[in-house]
Amino acid sequence: MAMGTDFSPLERALLNDHQHDFPLCPRPFAELARRHGVDEDTVIRVLQGLQGSGAVSRVGAVVRPNRIGASTLAAMAVPQADLERVARLVNGFDEVNHNYERRHEYNLWFVVAAPSRQGLSRVLADIEGATGLPVLDLPMLEDYFIDLGFSIQWE
Amino acid sequence: MGIAATALPLAGELDSRDAALLGALENGLPLVARPYAAVGALLDMPEAEVLARLARLREVQVIKRWGVVVRHRELGYRANGMVVWDVPDHRVATLGRRLSHFPCVTLCYRRPRRPPDWNYNLFTMIHGRDEAGVRANLGHLVASCRLEGVTHEVLFSERRFKQRGARYLGGYAGTAGRAVVPS
Numbered sequence: 001m002a003m004g005t006d007f008s009p010l011e012r013a014l015l016n017d018h019q020h021d022f023p024l025c026p027r028p029f030a031e032l033a034r035r036h037g038v039d040e041d042t043v044i045r046v047l048q049g050l051q052g053s054g055a056v057s058r059v060g061a062v063v064r065p066n067r068i069g070a071s072t073l074a075a076m077a078v079p080q081a082d083l084e085r086v087a088r089l090v091n092g093f094d095e096v097n098h099n100y101e102r103r104h105e106y107n108l109w110f111v112v113a114a115p116s117r118q119g120l121s122r123v124l125a126d127i128e129g130a131t132g133l134p135v136l137d138l139p140m141l142e143d144y145f146i147d148l149g150f151s152i153q154w155e
Numbered sequence: 156m157g158i159a160a161t162a163l164p165l166a167g168e169l170d171s172r173d174a175a176l177l178g179a180l181e182n183g184l185p186l187v188a189r190p191y192a193a194v195g196a197l198l199d200m201p202e203a204e205v206l207a208r209l210a211r212l213r214e215v216q217v218i219k220r221w222g223v224v225v226r227h228r229e230l231g232y233r234a235n236g237m238v239v240w241d242v243p244d245h246r247v248a249t250l251g252r253r254l255s256h257f258p259c260v261t262l263c264y265r266r267p268r269r270p271p272d273w274n275y276n277l278f279t280m281i282h283g284r285d286e287a288g289v290r291a292n293l294g295h296l297v298a299s300c301r302l303e304g305v306t307h308e309v310l311f312s313e314r315r316f317k318q319r320g321a322r323y324l325g326g327y328a329g330t331a332g333r334a335v336v337p338s
Contacts, residue, residue, distance in 0.1 A: 015225055022222035024206050024213075026189055040188060047223075048186050055229040057319065058183025059190075061212075062220040068169060068177060073266065075273075087316040099317040102237065102310040106273070109237070109310075113322060136273055142265040144251035152230055 007055075010036060010046055015055065016152045022059060064143075070120045071113040072139040075106040076131070083107060086131050095123045106136065169217060172200065176208055177217075181322045183224070226318060232282045235312040236289040238296075239275035240305055241268075247277050253300055254279050259292035275308070286311060 007015065013036055023031040029047070030040040050056040078086045083101060090099055090110055099110040112127075114120040124135050179197050184190040191209075192202040212218045227235065242250055247265050254277075255263040262280040279296075283289035293309060296302065 015223060015230065019222045019225065020220045024191075024210050024221070026191060026202060026206070028190065029186075029188065044186050044188070051183075051186065053229065054226055057224040057226050059186070059223050060180050060183035060221070061177065061209075061218045062224060063177065064216055064219040068174065068217060073278075087314075091317045094322065096317060097319050097322065100235075100315050101313040103313055104308070104310045106310075107313075110317070136269050138266040138269070138273070140264045140266060142248065142251065144248075144263040144265070145255040145260070152225070 008046075010038060010042070011050060011055075012152070014043070014046060015050065069113055069115045070117040070139075071111060072120060072124070072137050074110050074112055074124060074127070075136040075138065076108045076133050077106050078108050078131075078133060080107070086133065089130050090127060092130075093123060093127060095120075169212075172198075172204075173208055173212060173217075176200065176205060177212070182319075227282050228315065231284055234283045234286045234289045236281045236283070236286070236293065236309045237312070238279045238281060238293055238307055238309045240277040240279070240302070240307040241274050242277045242305055244276065250300065250302075251277055254296060257292075257296060257299075259283070260296070274306075281309075 014032070018032065022028060025031055027040065029043045033040045033043045036043070047056065047059065051058070076086065076090075087099060087101070087108060090096055090108065093112070095112050095114050096110050097113060099108070101107055102109050112120060112123050114123055121137075124137055128135050175198050176194070179194050185193045187193050189202065191205045194200075195202050195205040198205075209218065209221065213221055240250075251263050251265055254260050259281050260279050261282050262278070264278045265276060266278055268274050268276050281289045281292050283292060289309065289311070297307075
């Protein structure tokens, strides 16, 4: 897998410079190409490569939580031997978008999003039902961070 | 289970065409020469309307960020430490704003306590190339903000079982024209 030092200068620029500055114009990749001194096809091809390798999740919107729909951070304390099975059950819910193991008694952490708070509560109850384990529901109450993306320090 | 205190009224902010557009974009823009036209074609929406609606959604901050969404782990940031703090409730907002100004802090949120099992009310995410780097940054936060007396823990990520964008609206299928946004 490509790591920090393996990216070309164009890849680095595309990864770092447009996390909150992506053009809203009919030919956005041509606009990026103009800024980086390459052609439109090159920009598209390089971005396709970055998306294919997983470095880029997508080009698109990060939607402010609680402005559309409802979301929450949920946690479960899962017996270690059962973790993979429970994680697969949780992944099976389309409403779950992030799901990580963390080193703690609460060792499974996942984000759930749904069109409404009622829908969200239903999903959490279904996850409890499917796994037989209680779920901590930790919705965001206040956001202190204006997310301007992630400034990458290349090694 | 409590309702998020910051759930905002949606009246006048989003109509069904905005919602259909956001639904169509949940997997990101197609990487083609005219991506806004391509998304519009799915929705029977002219390219100019797609652009105008996205600009407005950014302006009213329904869209918090519009751009390239990266995966940290693939960029060499293998250590992801979620630091959870038990801060006196009257100090949490001040401290949250202060911590969010440190460049190593990539997310900072207040969340509810769930006693007796969970007594932490402030979450900060620190991404680093390795655990030592995350711990060094955490030490810097503690010293700079005089947090020695505040109970906290750092939870490092291990396996990633899933990572993709949120699908509030259930993806593209069937969202066009549907009034999906709850009031």
